[in-house]
Amino acid sequence: MSRLFRRGELKAALLDALDVAGPSNGYTIMQTLAEQIGESWQPSPGAVYPALLALEDTGLVRATDRNGSRVYELTAAGRQAAANLHGTLAAVATRARAAPPAPPTLGSVLDDFVAGVAGRNRAVDDESRQAIAAILDGARNNIERLIGKET
Amino acid sequence: MDDFARAAFREAEAKQILRRRVFLLHLSVYLTTNLSLVVIWALTGAGYPWFVFPILGWGIGLVAHAVVAYLLSDPEEIVLRREQQRLAAGQDPPGHQA
Numbered sequence: 001m002s003r004l005f006r007r008g009e010l011k012a013a014l015l016d017a018l019d020v021a022g023p024s025n026g027y028t029i030m031q032t033l034a035e036q037i038g039e040s041w042q043p044s045p046g047a048v049y050p051a052l053l054a055l056e057d058t059g060l061v062r063a064t065d066r067n068g069s070r071v072y073e074l075t076a077a078g079r080q081a082a083a084n085l086h087g088t089l090a091a092v093a094t095r096a097r098a099a100p101p102a103p104p105t106l107g108s109v110l111d112d113f114v115a116g117v118a119g120r121n122r123a124v125d126d127e128s129r130q131a132i133a134a135i136l137d138g139a140r141n142n143i144e145r146l147i148g149k150e151t
Numbered sequence: 152m153d154d155f156a157r158a159a160f161r162e163a164e165a166k167q168i169l170r171r172r173v174f175l176l177h178l179s180v181y182l183t184t185n186l187s188l189v190v191i192w193a194l195t196g197a198g199y200p201w202f203v204f205p206i207l208g209w210g211i212g213l214v215a216h217a218v219v220a221y222l223l224s225d226p227e228e229i230v231l232r233r234e235q236q237r238l239a240a241g242q243d244p245p246g247h248q249a
Contacts, residue, residue: 026155045155046162050230070153 004041010051016089019082023073036089040096163231174220181213
């Protein structure tokens, strides 16, 4: 997990997120956090779930089983704590936006290219396949030359 | 236990397995290197046993790594382990409503 959150901030941000989103399951809470903070932080159940359990232990959050999913909501004490800690999530989001984004890698550029190709699942005949292979071969040579110059 | 909890347990388990595999890799490098040093010492006249120093020095680091890999846990892992014990005992955490 990234070090974006300082000590205790994840729990405060979870209270903030639950205050905003209302009763929610783990994935929805994680999504709320991710939407508020942006792409520089990738939340994971391994980080969020223990923090929710800790909040449950301290009586700030209550969990209820609904349709096979555990739904978390703030208790009265949790609402009070959320009011006191209000703004933590916004502060973390501001910090995340101020952090320089990770530089793209060759792999990520290629992934973006592949994802952006229209008609990816369309079948191609032999002639088209050879033409595409020739274009890609040329592109690969150019890319390798470019990368070779940089390193 | 819902999907979210299962994903969290799987993630913690994967983290622990990775940590232990990295330690085992360290152990294999330690054994291979130090065995090579002993062989070199034996082939070069078996004089003063200098190979003991890297074995002991590096051994301290190896023991520290073993402690981190097998004995210490992140706070998140401690919370998850406690939850697993609770689930195994059929108890709910405080504040939980079925």
